[in-house]
Amino acid sequence: MRYTDLIFDLYGTLVDIHTDENDLVWEKTAFYFGFYGAHYTTEALKAAFHAELRAREAKAGQSYECFPDIPFEQIMAALFRAKGVDERADELGINAAQLFRISSLEYINVYPGALEALAALRRKGYRLWLLSNAQRIFTEYELRHLGLGEQLDAIYISSDYRCRKPDSRFYRALMEEQGLTIENCLMIGNDRHTDIAGAKALGMATLYMHTNLTPPDQREADPALHPSVTPGKEFEYEGCDWSELAQIIMNM
Numbered sequence: 129m130r131y132t133d134l135i136f137d138l139y140g141t142l143v144d145i146h147t148d149e150n151d152l153v154w155e156k157t158a159f160y161f162g163f164y165g166a167h168y169t170t171e172a173l174k175a176a177f178h179a180e181l182r183a184r185e186a187k188a189g190q191s192y193e194c195f196p197d198i199p200f201e202q203i204m205a206a207l208f209r210a211k212g213v214d215e216r217a218d219e220l221g222i223n224a225a226q227l228f229r230i231s232s233l234e235y236i237n238v239y240p241g242a243l244e245a246l247a248a249l250r251r252k253g254y255r256l257w258l259l260s261n262a263q264r265i266f267t268e269y270e271l272r273h274l275g276l277g278e279q280l281d282a283i284y285i286s287s288d289y290r291c292r293k294p295d296s297r298f299y300r301a302l303m304e305e306q307g308l309t310i311e312n313c314l315m316i317g318n319d320r321h322t323d324i325a326g327a328k329a330l331g332m333a334t335l336y337m338h339t340n341l342t343p344p345d346q347r348e349a350d351p352a353l354h355p356s357v358t359p360g361k362e363f364e365y366e367g368c369d370w371s372e373l374a375q376i377i378m379n380m
Contacts, residue, residue, distance in 0.1 A: 237274075
């Protein structure tokens with residue numbers, strides 16, 4: 129076993145998802161605000177949300193090594209308070225955030241073979257970790273719905289840590305809290321600029337998956353870096369065939 133700890137991205141790596149945060153989604157969310165006395169037009173709610181997000185990101189600071197991730201529900205709660213709805217604002221913010229997500233969600237599925245692959249890797253003795261740029265208020269429930277949570281040794285979500293990949297602090301939180309060593313870890317993700325770049329900066333081995341959710345400006349996987357042929361620590365794989373990929377990882 130070349131690596132003992134496999135660190136997975138979520139969306140585009142294990143899970144296929146499509147959301148559309150269109151005007152109808154914002155309109156439904158504005159209705160919800162209005163039901164509790166916080167009256168916004170669709171456009172006013174959208175503008176207030178983005179203004180609050182920008183203000184909180186600016187306060188957190190942002191640079192190459194600092195990529196803040198602000199909890200979505202806290203912004204929603206702040207928008208209730210801005211309209212004088214202080215009582216239950218935190219609870220209403222959570223509900224508004226989940227309503228927004230559900231309204232925008234067109235589909236969400238585990239990639240074929242991914243659940244079986246994780247189970248097989250665990251049986252082989254690998255430890256499986258999730259490191260996802262995501263919002264807990266969405267992702268915790270989606271993991272439960274998909275049956276993924278029980279296959280993972282621990283789940284790390286960027287909104288909990290107020291930073292996101294490729295920020296080294298997010299990777300180090302996992303490493304330090306779980307007592308992991310760089311040499312034993314393989315980062316698996318579908319985005320070169322976040323998942324892969326952040327891991328490489330720490331000297332970690334990486335497996336880039338070029339999937340349907342990889343940003344369109346990123347090139348396809350290099351066959352010369354296929355994990356079955358290269359002896360290095362930088363691997364690339366085209367597609368999301370987890371039945372094949374799990375076997376390749378176990379033979380590395």
